[in-house]
Amino acid sequence: MRLLAAAGCVFGFLLAYVVFVVSPAGRRLEDATLPTPTDGGPIAAMSPQLIGLGIIAVLAIGATRRRWKQTGAAAVLMAGAIASAQLLKVSLLFRDGPIANSFPGGHVTACAAIVLALLLVLPLEVRPIALVAGAVLTAYVAATTTELGWHRLSDTIGALALCGTFAVLLSDVRPVWWATLMATCAPAAAVLAGYGVVSLTSVTDLVIVATGAITAGVVAAVALPLCAQPRATANAPVSAGYDEGPTRPLSRVKESSCRSRVPQAQEQHPV
Template sequence: MIFWLAVGGGSYLLGVQNAMGQRAEDSVLDAAEFTTSPPPPLNLVSIPSVAVALLVIGLIALAVHGVKRAIVVTVVPALAIAASQLLKLHVLTRPELFELDAPNTFPSGHMTVFTVLTAALIWAVPAKIRGFATLAGAVLLSAVGWQLLAYGWHRPSDVLGGIALGTIAFAFACLIRPANSRGSAIGGWSISVGLAIIGWVMVAAALVLAAVAAANGDASMMLSAGQFGSIAAGILAARALLLLCSDRA
């Protein structure tokens, strides 16, 4: 949890409250190709679709783990999604550190939605297939993070903030009621190690791209750096959500 608190807080301080960070992130927006009609999975988010997804995941958790798990995987995502809107609209602020009309978009509501739905699914499915749900979640979060930046819907800090918020919400839930399950995930250890390696390689790639982009003033490369960073965060978050699920009976 401490790691994700640092990711969320650091993203806000460096990307939103810092002049250099604001300029770098606005260059990312400039390099993006904005569209109001993105392809899936980004265009699948709506209040009805999220409600249906939570209902389905809740029913899976009810059948596999019982009532208490079903409540967790439906209530925690709903609270996290509401918190993302509250934080963005009423709590967190984005100062205008240079002349630019820049409304606050931190944290990303879309990224929060996909993160908590991924977490809920990982917690809802039977323990044996939890690793495969984690892999699917890592791919989904990577795709959504990439899209949010590519189509100019959000800044990199917004994406990282949304991922951090969703992961922290389930970490808190785990502190209150650990996600104990009978059985172990098939390939769980290998999946965890593999995701860690890929995630940190992506982090390194993002940092290198950001450094080169800053040195050359290359907005397109800065966009790529943000996308690699978003992919890294999505992969590492999926791994963290897997690790939060205990295999103890």
């Protein structure tokens, strides 16, 4: 199940790169929606500090709750996703245009990785609440970096697919089938939706809104394998072989049952 979801995220990542970076038509459509890049002011200056604080907070929560296995998985998720995004963007995946080498987006990768890592160290019962808040935060970061002219919609989709790959592989629960299916299909569906948006409009504000909406949906989908797991049924203890007491061999049970049905011989007293 995890491998299926991871394969879907990898496919969505590659599809985004082919459709929007390799394809001249995709590049042209996205470049037409780019706003004039700005320095970002305080957002750009504070980004490294905020990312560092987020990473420290996740690891501190995991250590405080003594969830060592989940804390290790969270550290691998954050380090792996952020490092992979930088390696791919700078050294492996060339992109020309007004904003060169922007795929996948680094800011969205960092934010999504921190959100998904946080889910790993939190109890299962509060993960859905954290997921909603994290999806909104990541959508805000994606929309803001698009508005500032730092990234395109495809950069965001690539970042989310990359983080989703790490998240589903490191999930600490056995996900239900529908959660796996949504995580598998979400990145590719986001590529199709994004291509439809930039094909229908070149209005920057509409693309920014669509970027935020698509981001929230993909984050929620790829995080489902970390939150949803099969419910325990009423006969789960029976199916697991648990009967709340010591068991006796079947032959002894039958023997005891047969003896109970044989009438006891009456004592004969001398006359």
